[in-house]
Amino acid sequence: MAKKNSRTGWEIPATEAVRASADTRVADLDTNVTPGFEGDKELGERLLEERGADLSALQEKLFANGRSSEEHRSVLLVLQGMDTAGKGGMVRHVIGHVDPQGVDHASFGVPTEEEKRHHYLWRIRKALPRKGQIGVFDRSHYEDVLVVRVHDLVPPAEWEPRYDEINQFEKDLVESGTSIVKVAMFVSLDEQKARLAERLERPDKYWKYNPGDVTERGYWPQYQQAYQAMLDRTSTEYAPWHVVPCDRKWYSRLAVTELLIDALERLDLGWPPADFDIETEKRRLAES
Amino acid sequence: MAKKNSRTGWEIPATEAVRASADTRVADLDTNVTPGFEGDKELGERLLEERGADLSALQEKLFANGRSSEEHRSVLLVLQGMDTAGKGGMVRHVIGHVDPQGVDHASFGVPTEEEKRHHYLWRIRKALPRKGQIGVFDRSHYEDVLVVRVHDLVPPAEWEPRYDEINQFEKDLVESGTSIVKVAMFVSLDEQKARLAERLERPDKYWKYNPGDVTERGYWPQYQQAYQAMLDRTSTEYAPWHVVPCDRKWYSRLAVTELLIDALERLDLGWPPADFDIETEKRRLAES
Numbered sequence: 001m002a003k004k005n006s007r008t009g010w011e012i013p014a015t016e017a018v019r020a021s022a023d024t025r026v027a028d029l030d031t032n033v034t035p036g037f038e039g040d041k042e043l044g045e046r047l048l049e050e051r052g053a054d055l056s057a058l059q060e061k062l063f064a065n066g067r068s069s070e071e072h073r074s075v076l077l078v079l080q081g082m083d084t085a086g087k088g089g090m091v092r093h094v095i096g097h098v099d100p101q102g103v104d105h106a107s108f109g110v111p112t113e114e115e116k117r118h119h120y121l122w123r124i125r126k127a128l129p130r131k132g133q134i135g136v137f138d139r140s141h142y143e144d145v146l147v148v149r150v151h152d153l154v155p156p157a158e159w160e161p162r163y164d165e166i167n168q169f170e171k172d173l174v175e176s177g178t179s180i181v182k183v184a185m186f187v188s189l190d191e192q193k194a195r196l197a198e199r200l201e202r203p204d205k206y207w208k209y210n211p212g213d214v215t216e217r218g219y220w221p222q223y224q225q226a227y228q229a230m231l232d233r234t235s236t237e238y239a240p241w242h243v244v245p246c247d248r249k250w251y252s253r254l255a256v257t258e259l260l261i262d263a264l265e266r267l268d269l270g271w272p273p274a275d276f277d278i279e280t281e282k283r284r285l286a287e288s
Numbered sequence: 289m290a291k292k293n294s295r296t297g298w299e300i301p302a303t304e305a306v307r308a309s310a311d312t313r314v315a316d317l318d319t320n321v322t323p324g325f326e327g328d329k330e331l332g333e334r335l336l337e338e339r340g341a342d343l344s345a346l347q348e349k350l351f352a353n354g355r356s357s358e359e360h361r362s363v364l365l366v367l368q369g370m371d372t373a374g375k376g377g378m379v380r381h382v383i384g385h386v387d388p389q390g391v392d393h394a395s396f397g398v399p400t401e402e403e404k405r406h407h408y409l410w411r412i413r414k415a416l417p418r419k420g421q422i423g424v425f426d427r428s429h430y431e432d433v434l435v436v437r438v439h440d441l442v443p444p445a446e447w448e449p450r451y452d453e454i455n456q457f458e459k460d461l462v463e464s465g466t467s468i469v470k471v472a473m474f475v476s477l478d479e480q481k482a483r484l485a486e487r488l489e490r491p492d493k494y495w496k497y498n499p500g501d502v503t504e505r506g507y508w509p510q511y512q513q514a515y516q517a518m519l520d521r522t523s524t525e526y527a528p529w530h531v532v533p534c535d536r537k538w539y540s541r542l543a544v545t546e547l548l549i550d551a552l553e554r555l556d557l558g559w560p561p562a563d564f565d566i567e568t569e570k571r572r573l574a575e576s
Contacts, residue, residue: 278488
């Protein structure tokens with residue numbers, strides 16, 4: 001759990017401050033705030049480095065246990081958010097703190113022809129984190145109740161049962177040892193406009209620009225509705241949603257770092273014990 | 289290419305200083321040296337951070353092109369070395385500088401039952417980097433001419449043709465757009481003993497210790513012979529080996545950073561041009 005003191009800047013631990021509740025109203029969200037955190041950007045950025053190092057230390061323990069134990073333990077970070085919310089930056093600046101060997105990263109775009117021939121969870125199951133790994137989903141199975149719902153890509157009778165199905169899927173995952181950290185990232189319509197405009201100004205950002213992103217802006221209320229339904233129906237005790245305001249990138253990155261640290265600390269992992277006789281091995285090594 | 293001036297500490301660019309040649313003698317290697325580099329550890333560690341940032345910038349360009357171009361461009365780092373040579377640390381401290389989204393990491397241990405039923409390159413092909421990615425192989429297809437040869441896991445008539453087959457495999461890879469950076473990492477027998485001893489002293493390192501590692505020390509001359517044959521027969525113009533002394537971890541990490549930077553610079557990538565009309569999009573965005 002995030003330490004509660006002035007040094008850390010957190011007045012309320014991130015896990016509580018951004019946890020979705022029955023009162024969460026997507027349409028009313030202020031995305032330019034820093035829930036639970038009283039510090040400024042400078043403190044936030046310094047803390048991100050410090051806590052990134054803590055995250056890295058915890059990840060190594062997870063990895064060590066993955067190598068040494070038969071038990072499956074893994075952490076899955078699910079990132080959902082509108083374009084420009086900062087999913088890519090989140091991976092770079094948060095997951096970038098940990099050993100690349102310990103990360104199973106997957107991003108989910110428009111399904112390929114092969115993926116379309118399968119159940120929507122097919123590509124998700126294939127990408128789940130291995131034992132000892134931190135998995136990262138840049139978009140996820142939630143696309144199948146977001147873009148799919150907004151654009152009527154399948155009829156309601158088809159997407160409607162998915163909420164329950166996803167809950168069951170995640171319940172099974174958690175029971176088999178995967179801690180799920182779900183993060184819904186929100187920017188305002190204005191902030192999105194500013195970020196898209198920057199991509200049109202800078203030749204090193206053109207590749208990130210997609211004309212379809214502007215088209216999607218026309219569906220903002222429908223997306224808000226779909227996000228609301230997602231939070232209402234799939235924020236569970238075993239896999240709650242976290243609603244992270246993302247206009248201030250430094251805050252969103254720090255908050256997600258705290259969420260991951262919390263998930264790892266809850267695993268309460270120690271270093272794996274030696275599965276060999278230490279003195280015997282010291283002797284063998286000395287003689288070698 | 290590494291900049292040649294006093295600030296960088298490189299008197300000879302890393303790419304030249306560690307490139308395997310017909311004169312390379314594995315049995316005579318001094319592993320406690322810093323070929324081409326005149327600076328000390330302090331400078332080396334500072335440079336690693338600076339050049340790590342350069343590597344990260346180049347990786348982003350590779351990634352951008354992977355997203356925007358039909359052409360396949362990728363870089364594959366192949367790490368081979370005896371236990372404790374520092375392959376894991378190399379991934380953490382060198383590849384750790386780049387965006388995790390842009391890394392396809394794979395490690396190759398003892399083949400699984402399924403892998404054993406296939407050609408030895410089967411598992412390798414499956415793990416090749418995707419377009420725009422930096423692939424990292426922690427061990428590789430070279431295991432099939434190293435441990436396999438040392439322990440007679442298959443008869444000579446079977447491993448002998450593999451050198452040529454690997455060369456052809458890598459030639460095809462390079463021709464289809466993958467730059468291969470092959471790094472053979474060497475520590476001395478004494479340094480290995482010290483590193484294994486540390487694993488037996490520290491409970492946070494037990495998980496890295498494997499009694500088999502001591503057994504393998506008994507085959508040191510045979511491994512040297514197998515590494516020699518590997519260098520002699522598979523260091524090609526299109527995929528040369530680099531022989532990196534690894535007793536000083538800071539040096540080996542800096543050298544490999546330079547090798548990767550060199551490989552990326554040779555691709556001579558620009559930012560992908562806009563594949564949309566910029567003014568039209570600015571108008572659309574403003575109106576959205």
